[in-house]
Amino acid sequence: MPPIITAFKSSPDRGRGLARDMRVRWAFEEVGQPYEVRLVSFGEMKQAPHLALHPFGQIPTYEDGDLALFESGAIVLHIADRHPGLLPGDADARARAIGWMFAALSTVEPPIIDLQIAKLLENDKPWAEQRLPLVEERIRERLGQLSNRLADADWLDGEFSAGDLMMASVLLRLGDSGILEEYPNISAYIARAEARPAYKRAFDAQLAVFIAASNG
Amino acid sequence: MPPIITAFKSSPDRGRGLARDMRVRWAFEEVGQPYEVRLVSFGEMKQAPHLALHPFGQIPTYEDGDLALFESGAIVLHIADRHPGLLPGDADARARAIGWMFAALSTVEPPIIDLQIAKLLENDKPWAEQRLPLVEERIRERLGQLSNRLADADWLDGEFSAGDLMMASVLLRLGDSGILEEYPNISAYIARAEARPAYKRAFDAQLAVFIAASNG
Numbered sequence: 001m002p003p004i005i006t007a008f009k010s011s012p013d014r015g016r017g018l019a020r021d022m023r024v025r026w027a028f029e030e031v032g033q034p035y036e037v038r039l040v041s042f043g044e045m046k047q048a049p050h051l052a053l054h055p056f057g058q059i060p061t062y063e064d065g066d067l068a069l070f071e072s073g074a075i076v077l078h079i080a081d082r083h084p085g086l087l088p089g090d091a092d093a094r095a096r097a098i099g100w101m102f103a104a105l106s107t108v109e110p111p112i113i114d115l116q117i118a119k120l121l122e123n124d125k126p127w128a129e130q131r132l133p134l135v136e137e138r139i140r141e142r143l144g145q146l147s148n149r150l151a152d153a154d155w156l157d158g159e160f161s162a163g164d165l166m167m168a169s170v171l172l173r174l175g176d177s178g179i180l181e182e183y184p185n186i187s188a189y190i191a192r193a194e195a196r197p198a199y200k201r202a203f204d205a206q207l208a209v210f211i212a213a214s215n216g
Numbered sequence: 217m218p219p220i221i222t223a224f225k226s227s228p229d230r231g232r233g234l235a236r237d238m239r240v241r242w243a244f245e246e247v248g249q250p251y252e253v254r255l256v257s258f259g260e261m262k263q264a265p266h267l268a269l270h271p272f273g274q275i276p277t278y279e280d281g282d283l284a285l286f287e288s289g290a291i292v293l294h295i296a297d298r299h300p301g302l303l304p305g306d307a308d309a310r311a312r313a314i315g316w317m318f319a320a321l322s323t324v325e326p327p328i329i330d331l332q333i334a335k336l337l338e339n340d341k342p343w344a345e346q347r348l349p350l351v352e353e354r355i356r357e358r359l360g361q362l363s364n365r366l367a368d369a370d371w372l373d374g375e376f377s378a379g380d381l382m383m384a385s386v387l388l389r390l391g392d393s394g395i396l397e398e399y400p401n402i403s404a405y406i407a408r409a410e411a412r413p414a415y416k417r418a419f420d421a422q423l424a425v426f427i428a429a430s431n432g
Contacts, residue, residue: 055365056323056358067308073322074315081311092283095297099290105318106289107272110326122350127343134338142272149271 002034003064005075006053007209009039015210016175017203020072021060023169025205027076029198030165031083039209073105076162086162093158100156100163108146109170111138115177139179147183154192168193218250219280221291222269223425225255231426232391233419236288237276239385241421243292245414246381247299255425289321292378302378309374316372316379324362325386327354331393355395359387363399370408384409 007021021037028035044050046057053061054070062069062078069075077098080086087094118135122128146167150156155164168190174180180187193199223237237253244251260266262273269277270286278285278294285291293314296302303310334351338344362383366372371380384406390396396403409415 051361051364056319056361058323067311069311069315071315071318071322073318074311077314077318078311095283095285095290095294098293099285099287102287102289102293102321103272105322106287106325107274109322110329113326114330122347125343125347127341127347131338131341131343145267145272148267 001065002036003062004036004038005063006038006040006050006059006061007206008059009041009044009209010213011206011210015207017206018173018175019059019206020169022202022206023072023166024060024062024075024079025202026165026169026199027079027086027162029201030196031079031085033079033083037205037209073101073166076166077101080162086165088159088161096157097161097163100161101166104163104166104170108142108167109173111135111142112170112173115139116173136177136179139174140182143179143183143186147186150185150189152185155189160193160196164189164193217281218252219244219278220252220254221279222254222256222266222275222277223422224275225257225260225425226429227422227426231423233422234389234391235275235422236385238418238422239288239382240276240278240291240295241418242381242385242415243295243302243378245417246412247295247301249295249299253421253425289317289382292382293317296378302381304374304377312373313377313379316377317382320379320382320386324358324383325389327351327358328386328389331355332389352393352395355390356398359395359399359402363402366401366405368401371405376409376412380405380409 005021005024008019011019013019025035025037040050040059045054045059050061051057053063053068056070058070060070060072060075062075069078076086087097115132115135118128118132122131155161156167157163171180171186171190172194180190194203221237221240224235227235229235241251241253256266256275261270261275266277267273269279269284272286274286276286276288276291278291285294292302303313331348331351334344334348338347371377372383373379387396387402387406388410396406410419
């Protein structure tokens with residue numbers, strides 16, 4: 001039995017591949033391992049059976065035999081730990097690649113989520129328009145620093161790793177905000193990530209769920 | 217030579233132990249390993265020598281021989297990987313403990329940071345007072361879910377782990393907001409964490425830096 005992950009029954013991004021199951025699908029594809037998907041609705045995510053798997057009522061989760069995990073970072077790291085292809089063999093390089101996973105999730109993603117909150121949850125508030133530039137500026141500070149570090153390298157630290165998988169996934173959430181285009185080397189980095197066959201397979205798999213739901 | 221970490225030369229929280237070097241100090245103390253500290257000023261953090269260690273210009277960093285790491289999550293995981301005391305021996309339990317590290321940093325800490333941003337960086341904005349309850353409500357959603365999962369257990373998953381170290385560190389950032397007190401089992405969880413001898417040693421070490429700087 002392959003591991004089972006959960007994903008949105010009804011994709012809030014309409015199949016654009018921005019939900020966090022995409023990161024896990026991509027990791028499975030990079031290491032060439034099969035997986036199965038159980039789709040959950042927004043209502044089901046907040047009910048006891050799903051909360052037993054994910055205390056914060058989100059997706060993705062991961063089940064493999066007796067092991068249940070949540071948090072996309074933990075799941076991708078677990079997959080990368082068990083199968084070659086996403087972490088370097090050298091111990092120091094491996095620690096640095098894991099460092100980039102944490103950087104993506106703890107340092108780069110939070111201001112990007114704040115922009116989504118500002119645009120989706122606070123867009124009807126009286127401060128919405130005036131506050132938006134502050135939120136965008138915090139993202140630019142991080143992207144400027146990331147751009148400086150990346151420079152003209154293909155990936156963040158040597159070969160493509162789980163750190164790049166997570167960083168590219170996080171950056172893609174900026175979508176059509178127009179901010180990514182201000183950093184040509186980051187835009188090229190994301191394009192390299194999206195061009196990977198494993199990314200494309202994962203993207204097509206999550207898109208198929210949206211198309212099936214739309215026709216259903 | 218023990219590993220060298222960086223910490224604030226001038227603690228922005230005046231020795232309250234909320235900066236991210238505290239997590240790394242605590243991890244070293246839990247596993248009984250020595251470490252050295254190099255103090256950096258706010259100015260130095262944004263200059264080339266420090267940016268070479270930490271592209272986002274923050275603390276802590278970690279240097280051990282040829283290996284340099286940044287991100288408190290990555291550093292604590294590296295310490296926990298190398299020395300017994302912070303991760304279970306059982307592979308599944310280990311993966312779950314790492315999952316709680318990611319949950320602390322990716323799911324629980326971001327709304328707490330947003331509260332600090334609202335109180336410290338946006339407190340002079342016209343929306344400050346009106347927006348604060350929204351930010352606090354997002355924290356309460358997470359803490360309610362965490363409280364439900366923790367129930368009457370001592371720690372998040374069996375014995376104390378790096379997951380608890382990170383979760384307690386993140387929750388402590390709520391400080392005197394009054395929010396923690398609404399969740400008695402979380403307050404008791406934090407008190408258990410603070411009562412650990414390793415926590416106390418780490419806290420005293422960072423406090424000594426503040427006291428020395430104040431007298432200097």
